[in-house]
Amino acid sequence: MVDIGEQFETLLLSLQKQILQREADLSKFRVQAEQYCADQEADIQRAKERVAVIRAEMAELMRPPLVDNPLAEIKEAKAPSSNALxxxxxxxxxxxxxxxxxxxxxxxxxxxxxxxxxxxxxxxxxxxxxxxxxxxxxxxxxxxxxxxxxxxxxxxxxxxx
Structure with a gap:
């Protein structure tokens, strides 16, 4: 027959193995969580940059044109008469x-x-x-x-x- 002391010893060893396994799992989970957080932060930063680019493009589109009619003829400037000679x-x-x-x-x-x-x-x-x-x-x-x-x-x- 198995002695009660051995049974307690086996039970304690089993509990210690479970604790070690859970600690290892927790450690792996922390690494994965940190990686997930870093990935999410990078995605958020890229999205913010895209928003800034789109805002700049929209501002450029909304700005009034430098020329009223870009297809209009350009009038050539003539030199003053003193320089015409x-x-x-x-x-x-x-x-x-x-x-x-x-x-x-x-x-x-x-x-x-x-x-x-x-x-x-x-x-x-x-x-x-x-x-x-x-x-x-x-x-x-x-x-x-x-x-x-x-x-x-x-x-x-x-x-x-």
Whole structure:
């Protein structure tokens, strides 16, 4: 026969095994619960980010357009009339003033120097050639060989040499 002490001992061992098993199960459950909580928090964060993106897109859609009618023609801005003159026109206008002040023929190089002193700069590979070319194309100017340019008398056509 089995002794009562052994039966109690077996019963205690069985209870201890059950306790250890329940503690192990509880530990596993805690790990699973922590993982579940972490997954849920990540899902919530992603949902919040999606909401923020959708709100930003909605705000963009609700914002009034920059243009009333995007298909309307775009009007081109025109430069002010003071800038409408091209470089040759500016050269001719400056040369007319300089020659009127001089009262005598002025060579192209001297015209260039006087223009620069008045703040008119000729931007070209060879500025003196551009001055000559611009003055040749206008009846207001006349070239006198070896003396330079002068104002033509009463708009007569310049001599081309």
């Amino acid at each position: 091209n470089q040759s026109d500016r050269i001719r206008d400056a040369a007319e003033v300089i020659l009127a002040e001089a009262g005598q023929p002025v060579m192209q190089l001297e015209l260039k120097r006087r223009m620069e002193s008045k703040g008119i700069h000729v931007h070209a590979k060879n500025p003196v050639d551009l001055i000559r070319s611009a003055l040749r194309r206008d009846r207001r100017f006349q070239h006198i060989h070896t003396k330079g340019w002068t104002l033509a008398a009463d708009g007569q056509e310049s001599t081309r040499k």
